[in-house]
Amino acid sequence: MGAGAVGAATVLSLIERGGMCCEIVLIDLDARRADGVAADMRYATPLSPLVEVRSGGYDDLDGAAVVVITAGLNEKAGGATDRSDPEGRLRLIAANARVYADVVPRVVAVAPEAVLMVVTDPPDPLADLTRRLAGHDRVFSTGTLIDSLRFRVHLADRLRVRPRDVQAMVVGEHGTSEVLLWSSASVGGTPALDLLARCPEPVDQVRQDIENDIRYANITIIEGTGASQYGIGVVSALLVEAVLRDERAVLPVAAYYPPYGVTLSLDSVLGAGGVQQMFMPAMNEGERAALERSVAALKKAADRALAVLRE
Numbered sequence: 001m002g003a004g005a006v007g008a009a010t011v012l013s014l015i016e017r018g019g020m021c022c023e024i025v026l027i028d029l030d031a032r033r034a035d036g037v038a039a040d041m042r043y044a045t046p047l048s049p050l051v052e053v054r055s056g057g058y059d060d061l062d063g064a065a066v067v068v069i070t071a072g073l074n075e076k077a078g079g080a081t082d083r084s085d086p087e088g089r090l091r092l093i094a095a096n097a098r099v100y101a102d103v104v105p106r107v108v109a110v111a112p113e114a115v116l117m118v119v120t121d122p123p124d125p126l127a128d129l130t131r132r133l134a135g136h137d138r139v140f141s142t143g144t145l146i147d148s149l150r151f152r153v154h155l156a157d158r159l160r161v162r163p164r165d166v167q168a169m170v171v172g173e174h175g176t177s178e179v180l181l182w183s184s185a186s187v188g189g190t191p192a193l194d195l196l197a198r199c200p201e202p203v204d205q206v207r208q209d210i211e212n213d214i215r216y217a218n219i220t221i222i223e224g225t226g227a228s229q230y231g232i233g234v235v236s237a238l239l240v241e242a243v244l245r246d247e248r249a250v251l252p253v254a255a256y257y258p259p260y261g262v263t264l265s266l267d268s269v270l271g272a273g274g275v276q277q278m279f280m281p282a283m284n285e286g287e288r289a290a291l292e293r294s295v296a297a298l299k300k301a302a303d304r305a306l307a308v309l310r311e
């Protein structure tokens with residue numbers, strides 16, 4: 001759902017990773033856009049493992065295993081590109097909640113068994129709204145996986161190692177209140193903070209710089225290209241695969257966590273049916289307090305999303 005920048009990047013990544021999907025249908029309010037993107041992608045399929053890519057309408061979701069929802073305003077269109085604005089992506093909540101109030105019931109009517117993956121910003125409160133609209137729990141959002149990858153990339157840069165070998169996680173909101181788990185970040189078996197302490201720059205300054213790079217990465221990208229799309233496209237394709245293959249992959253994606261009564265990212269086990277279990281990762285006192293603040297921000301945001309249903 002949504003054949004814009006993120007939807008298109010997700011489909012391209014699914015085609016290139018290959019082999020998981022036999023049929024991909026692109027749907028957009030702008031049917032000509034969905035037609036154009038699908039036609040463009042289809043011409044690449046002779047070079048990929050067998051997959052059918054086409055545009056369609058809601059009826060074509062009959063039997064879908066996963067529905068990826070990227071429909072809605074992005075940060076640039078919704079005026080959420082000011083680094084000094086504590087709201088960040090939450091500025092998009094009312095507009096995109098209205099889009100979801102339109103889209104989700106129609107998706108669920110045709111594809112009642114599908115797992116619903118929320119990508120549209122702000123993804124965590126929109127996942128709460130989606131659960132409510134869908135009337136089931138097979139709902140998750142891409143959460144802070146993209147932020148965690150950004151954390152790994154920036155740490156790797158500073159430490160001059162490859163990002164694949166850095167373990168680092170961001171939890172809570174995919175947004176300004178997100179929490180970087182510095183206390184457990186590591187390279188091989190060594191704490192990342194110990195390694196940073198060997199670098200010439202003061203550790204506090206490096207931490208601050210990395211936090212800013214991650215928290216506002218979307219804005220940096222948008223200033224250059226108008227839409228953050230390629231990284232999230234790869235992430236979305238990987239998550240679709242984890243569901244279709246019942247991988248039980250442990251990833252920081254967001255799902256409803258009953259002890260907090262809200263959707264947020266923790267260690268989530270992703271497989272058939274969506275998120276199957278969630279664990280609270282190890283964190284120090286400061287990180288725990290920051291997570292509580294993120295939960296409070298997410299609860300308010302979820303209420304704002306639900307308020308759209310009462311309009």
Ligand SMILES: NC(=O)c1ccc[n+]([C@@H]2O[C@H](COP(=O)([O-])OP(=O)(O)OC[C@H]3O[C@@H](n4cnc5c(N)ncnc54)[C@H](O)[C@@H]3O)[C@@H](O)[C@H]2O)c1
Pocket residue numbers: 001002003004005006007027028029030033070071072073074075077092096099102103118119120121122123142143146174227228229232
């Ligand atoms: N979760 C993440 O980490 C992450 C990362 C990047 C972008 N995003 C978000 O993803 C969303 C999409 O971004 P984009 O850059 O692709 O935007 P875009 O404007 O390129 O595409 C959005 C598409 O949604 C369609 N749309 C709008 N309302 C619709 C409706 N009611 N039914 C069907 N289609 C509808 C539009 O026609 C458009 O083609 C934004 O909210 C953006 O902020 C999230």
